[in-house]
Amino acid sequence: MYFALEEYLPLTYALILSVVASVSLSSILFILTQKIGRETVGRTIIALGYGIALEEAFRLWYRTSYFLTVTTDIPLLFWEQLRIALFVAFIIILALFYLSPKGLKIKFIEEDAELAELYGVNTSLYSFFLLLISTIFVTLLGAISSVSSAIFPSMGWGPLVSGIVVYGIASQLGGVGMRVQLNVLVVSAILGIAFAVGGGI
Amino acid sequence: MKAIQAVTTILAVATLFTIPLLLDNYFVTWLFTLAAIYSIFTISWGFLERYSGRPSLGHASALGIPAYLAAISYNLGFGILTPALVSLLVIFLLYYLLSLKLGKKEFIFATFVISILLWVAAPRLVLGYGDTMVGGEEGFFLPHVPLKTIYLLSFLTLFITAMIYDFLARTGLGIKMGAVRDDELAAKALGVKISRMKFFASLLSTLTAVAAGYLYSFQFSHVSPEIFSVELSVFPLIVSIGGLSAPRMTFLSFALLFAARALNALAPQFHLVFYAALLILFPIFGRRLYAQG
Structure with missing residues (x-):
């Protein structure tokens, strides 16, 4: 997605639009898992099917037998350092979540979602919030990695x-x-x- | 009711067996043979799900291991019977021990992980004869077997497998195995030996999977890493949407394979979109199946 946008838009706009698109797509996945899947296995199967559907949609939409590349004047080392920084930022944010009062509720959901719901924890809200955070980080990682990766629809x-x-x-x-x-x-x-x-x- | 189901199973396999004979077309025979092998593979998955409550998300490994071992053994100049016994032992032990040690959720993930690891490892398997290298991404070749032979063997195996699969449900052993699937703790409380039931479920599943693996590899006279693909692993899971009885699994395996062929005519690999849609909807049907159980 980032590559397709980056071809036509300035880098910053492409990045913002990629995040918006990814958040929209993950919101659809969230709704599907909430409405259809009720336990871990069902949700994993839905996510697997959704992943295959998206990958195939990209492949059919952006038909090419070539690997594509993103070119930039910024040295590759910078992008690698950015990946490490993103990883560190992600771990710190996760740790802060778990250490905060909300972290206990997240652990409760991880342990037993049904029981957590019985005790009044809004499991849907927390699940959506965590999915949102991970989606943003994964999108940023994908955008940063596009500089040093061969890009193809099923990547x-x-x-x-x-x-x-x-x-x-x-x-x-x-x-x-x-x-x-x-x-x-x-x-x-x-x-x-x-x-x-x-x-x- | 029981008699009707038995007659349905016989009629289902007999009808599907007769069509290629009537049409006498090479492609039709090839396609029906492949569908029959897929049906055996699906029923093999069904033995695990219906009789031990352990559905596999990596059943392609049970198809791929015998196929790969047979191909390697043939390329090394050995026979193809020893690998059948070895793969039987390996897969059986794998399923039996995993089903004993792991719960349903863990079993699903464990089988998925194993099949993915094999999918990744298979292209790295290369054999060398002097200057010639075989294996790798291209896989291994096997001796050619006439299509008619594979066709007859496939339908014979499918018939035997389907009959055992459905008749087992009516025996005392099958009822105990079904009880383990529905509620392991309750079955244990009633005196059912859980490990023994899982032993039989794993054994039956492995036997049919090894047969399917051999038939699959000999139909193509070739085996490649794609035999461990996720696409093959999710196939029985998708088929199970329609029910877990042998006639349903057989008919739906044929229907799904034919639908995949038709969709591929529209665009390459287009059937995966269809598979993806069915996977997304799977939990709805899965709940219905569980309620029936």
């Missing part, structure tokens, strides 16, 4: 599947709150190193 498929795989393994390790995020970090690092050593990311 989101890999991260989608990797995300499910990493979270699938991390969730087996148990815990809630920052503990889960740390598990995700450790699993990502191990798998990343394993694939790098194995000869291909």
Whole structure:
């Protein structure tokens, strides 16, 4: 999305519009998961179907057999540093959430969403808010990464599947709150190193 | 009612078997054979879901492991029977141990992760003979088997599988297995041996999956990493939207495969949009199925 916009718009506008588009798309996913899916498995299957639908929509809309690239005068090192800064910012924001009074409610939802709802926690509001935050960060990451990546319509498929795989393994390790995020970090690092050593990311 | 369902199963498979014979067209025979293999694969998934309450989201691995082992064994100059036994043991142990140790949600994620890891690892599997390399992204070739042979074997396997699948529900063992699916704790309280029921469900699922894997690889005379793809893994899940009885699973496997072919004629890989729509709607139908159970 960012690439398509960046071709026709100044960089800042392209970035803002990408975030708006991503938030709109994730809001649709949120409504679908709330209306149709009632538990983790159902919601994961919906997200998988939604991911495939979006990827196929992009492929059919932007038909090309070429890999596209974003060119810029800013050195690549800057974009890599920006990715690290974004990662650090994301972890800090997550940690602040979990340490705040609202963090306890988020952990409660993670532990048992139905019970949390029974105790009066507005689970839908928190779920939407967290989805919003993660969408904004993922969009920014995608935009920053577009400079150093080959771009093609189905490029989101890999991260989608990797995300499910990493979270699938991390969730087996148990815990809630920052503990889960740390598990995700450790699993990502191990798998990343394993694939790098194995000869291909 | 029970007799009607048994007759329906026989008629369903017999009708689908007869069509290619009447039309006598190579493509029709090829397509019906492939659909029959997909049906066996779907019923294999059904053994796990219907008789142990552990639906797999990575059942493509059960299809791919025997196919890959057979191809590697053939390329190394060994027979193709030993890999069948090895894959039977590997997949059975995998499903049995996972279903014993993990809950429904964890089982789904674990099977998905395994199939993705195999999908990623398969292209890195390369065999070398002097200057020649085989495997990798292109996969491995297998000896050619006449289509008529695969067609007959596929329908025979489908018939046997479908009959066992439906008749099992009427036996004492099948009722106990169904009880484990519906409520494991309640079944345990009634004295049902959970591990034994999961043993049989895993064994039946593995046996049919290995048969489907062999038939699939020999129909194409080739096996590639795409056999572990998510598209294949979600296929039985989508088919199960229509119900978990053998005639329904068979007919819907055929219908879904034919629909996919028709949609691909409109645009390449267009069937994935259809699959995606069905996946999004899956929880609605899934709840209905669970309520029926």
